[in-house]
Amino acid sequence: MVAVVVVASTAAVVLPSCGTEEGQGVTTVVESSTTTTTTTSPPAPTQEPPTTQVPATTVAPTTPDPLLPQQWAVSQLRLPEVWNRAVRGDDVVIAVVDTGVDLDHPDLVDKLVPGIDIVDGDDTPQDTNGHGTHVAGIAAATTGNGIGVAGTAPGARIMPVRVLGTDGTGTDEGIAQGIDWAVANGADVVNLSLGETGVLSRISKGGPLNTSIRNAAAQGVVVITAAGNEGTVKRNYRAGTPTLVVNATNPAGQLAQFSNSGDLRSVAAPGVQILSTAPTEPTSLWPSGSRGYELLDGTSMATPIVSGLAALLLSAGVQPATVIERIVTTADGAANPQLGAGVIDPSEAVG
Numbered sequence: 001m002v003a004v005v006v007v008a009s010t011a012a013v014v015l016p017s018c019g020t021e022e023g024q025g026v027t028t029v030v031e032s033s034t035t036t037t038t039t040t041s042p043p044a045p046t047q048e049p050p051t052t053q054v055p056a057t058t059v060a061p062t063t064p065d066p067l068l069p070q071q072w073a074v075s076q077l078r079l080p081e082v083w084n085r086a087v088r089g090d091d092v093v094i095a096v097v098d099t100g101v102d103l104d105h106p107d108l109v110d111k112l113v114p115g116i117d118i119v120d121g122d123d124t125p126q127d128t129n130g131h132g133t134h135v136a137g138i139a140a141a142t143t144g145n146g147i148g149v150a151g152t153a154p155g156a157r158i159m160p161v162r163v164l165g166t167d168g169t170g171t172d173e174g175i176a177q178g179i180d181w182a183v184a185n186g187a188d189v190v191n192l193s194l195g196e197t198g199v200l201s202r203i204s205k206g207g208p209l210n211t212s213i214r215n216a217a218a219q220g221v222v223v224i225t226a227a228g229n230e231g232t233v234k235r236n237y238r239a240g241t242p243t244l245v246v247n248a249t250n251p252a253g254q255l256a257q258f259s260n261s262g263d264l265r266s267v268a269a270p271g272v273q274i275l276s277t278a279p280t281e282p283t284s285l286w287p288s289g290s291r292g293y294e295l296l297d298g299t300s301m302a303t304p305i306v307s308g309l310a311a312l313l314l315s316a317g318v319q320p321a322t323v324i325e326r327i328v329t330t331a332d333g334a335a336n337p338q339l340g341a342g343v344i345d346p347s348e349a350v351g
Contacts, residue, residue: 064143064144064145064146065143065144065145065146065147065148065149065150066146066147066148067148067149067275067293068149068150070275071149071150071274071275072251072270072273073269073270073274073305074150074152076251076253076270077269077270077305077344077345077346077347078346078347079150079152079346081346081347082312082346082347082350083143083154085350087312087315087316087350088143088153088154088155088156088312088315089140089152089153089154089155089156089308089311089312089314089315090155090156090315091155091156091157091315092153092155092156092157092188092189092311092314092315093113093156093157093158093159093186093187093188093189094139094140094153094156094157094158094159094187094188094189094190094191094304094307094308094311095159095161095178095179095182095187095189095190095191096132096135096136096139096158096159096160096161096191096193096304097161097163097175097178097179097182097190097191097192097194098127098131098132098135098136098160098161098162098163098164098191098193098194099127099128099129099130099131099132099133099162099164099165099166099168100115100117100125100126100127100128100129100132100133100160100161100162101115101125101126101127101132101133101136101158101160102126102127102133102277102278102279102280102281103124103125103126103127103160105133105137105277105279105280105292106142106145106147106148106292107137107141107142107145107147107148107149107277107292108133108136108137108141108142108158108277110142110145111136111140111141111142111151111156111157111158112157112158112159112160113157113158113159113186114159114185115159115160115161115162116161116162116178116181116185117162118161118162118163118170118174118177118178118181119162119163119164119165119170119174120162125160125161125162126162127160127162127279127283128165128166128283128284129164129165129166129167129168129283129284129285130278130279130283130284130285130286130290130294131164131168131193131285131300132160132162132164133276133277133278133279134276134277134278134285134294134296134301135191135193135276135300135301135303135304136158136160136276136277136304137149137151137276137277137278137293138151138152138274138276138301138304138305138308139151139152139153139156139158139191139304139305139307139308139311140152140153140154140155140156140157140158140308140311141154141276141277142154148277148292148293149275149276149277149293151308152304152305152307152308152309152311152312152346153307153308153309153311153312153315155311155315156189156308156311156315159182159185159186159187161178161179161181161182162178163175163177163178164194166283166284167284168284172207172208172209173208175192175194175208175209175212176208176209176211176212179192179209179212179213179215179216179223180212180215182216182221183212183215183216183219183221187216187221188221188222188311188314188320189221189222189223189224189307189310189311189314190216190221190222190223190224190307191224191303191304191307192223192224192225192226192243192303193226193298193299193300193301193303193304194225194226194300210241213225213241213242213243214241214242216242217242217243218242220320220321221320222244222307222310222314222320222323222324223242223243223244224243224244224246224303224304224306224307224310225243225244225245225246225303226245226246226298226299226300226302226303227245227246227247227248227259227260227261227263227266227299228259228260228299229248229258229259229260229298229299229300230258230260231257231258231259231260232260232262233260233261233262233338234260234262235262235263235264242324243265243324244265244266244267244306244324244327244328245263245265245266245267245340246266246267246268246269246271246299246302246303246305246306247259247260247261247266247267247268247269247271247299247302247338247339247340248268248269248270248271248272248297248298248299248301248302249268249269249270249271249272249302249339249343250270250271250272251270251272251273253334253343254336255268255336255338255339256271256272256297256299258297258298258299259271259299259302260299261337261338261339261340262338263340265324265328265340266340266341267306267327267328267331267339267340267341267342267343267344268302268331268334268339268340268342268343268344269302269303269305269306269343269344270301270302270305271297271298271299271300271301271302272297273295273297274295274296274297274301274302275293275294275295276293276294276296276301277292277293278290278291278292278293278294280292305344306327306344309327309344309346309349310323310324310327312346312349312350313326313327313349313350316350316351326349327344327349328340328341329341330344330345330348330349331343331344331345332344332345
């Protein structure tokens with residue numbers, strides 16, 4: 001299956017989560033499924049397929065979350081060490097400003113707080129694309145419930161805010177409205193896995209998105225944003241924009257081949273073959289439906305890991321105004337400037 005979304009209008013937003021190809025005046029997003037995987041080992045660092053089907057019976061239920069052995073990022077970041085210190089992000093609300101969330105997914109349903117659908121103008125932000133559901137599971141899927149995967153912040157709550165439609169497009173004004181609504185309704189962290197070039201360039205020039213991000217930070221809300229997937233070196237945000245930009249790495253700890261880099265205030269997190277929740281009903285990403293859990297690549301997948309870390313820090317008593325600084329200063333400080341301050345270190349950040 002290959003799904004292609006072509007957007008010629010500069011007023012539209014296109015999800016970048018599976019890699020992008022750019023032409024003159026036209027952005028084409030290619031989302032493809034590859035063969036089913038049956039291995040429990042992490043993928044080779046050089047292999048970055050955009051989407052991979054994961055059979056429900058791949059891993060025997062030898063752990064509370066049977067697919068946890070396939071979540072290489074969880075082990076690489078040593079997240080269980082943090083959880084074992086009773087730091088789990090309890091009751092911190094992460095707003096997933098995206099395509100909505102599968103409101104009935106068994107690994108998410110108990111984590112949801114009321115959200116909103118900006119696209120359709122109602123309070124049922126059901127995900128008909130699939131991207132937002134995947135992002136939400138990375139951030140805070142239910143952990144220790146005997147099914148599926150573990151979230152980065154197992155105790156955090158998910159606020160679904162649908163600002164992008166079935167085709168993954170939306171407007172600056174709609175995204176800004178979603179951010180504003182989330183802040184007004186109790187979000188502690190705002191996750192923006194929206195890394196398409198047009199969005200980031202417009203934020204850097206000002207406008208409603210920049211204003212909403214600044215307003216969120218002024219009210220003590222931590223904003224985490226994706227770097228984008230064009231594989232370029234650029235500065236997407238002004239130095240004073242109060243957000244932390246996230247680049248993506250592969251299992252070898254290297255910058256993923258698709259990841260943008262270059263923002264002054266950025267860190268890196270795993271973003272290649274990230275296993276997370278997916279709607280079982282047909283969506284744009286999975287037209288035939290899914291088995292409930294899928295692999296995706298992108299800075300969109302790295303970003304909710306950092307949002308989850310922000311939730312862990314808030315639950316540990318770190319003040320909102322210093323969360324981003326703590327994440328940056330405790331990153332591994334890699335010599336590769338493409339990784340920004342380096343790959344995040346949750347154990348060191350929590351202390």
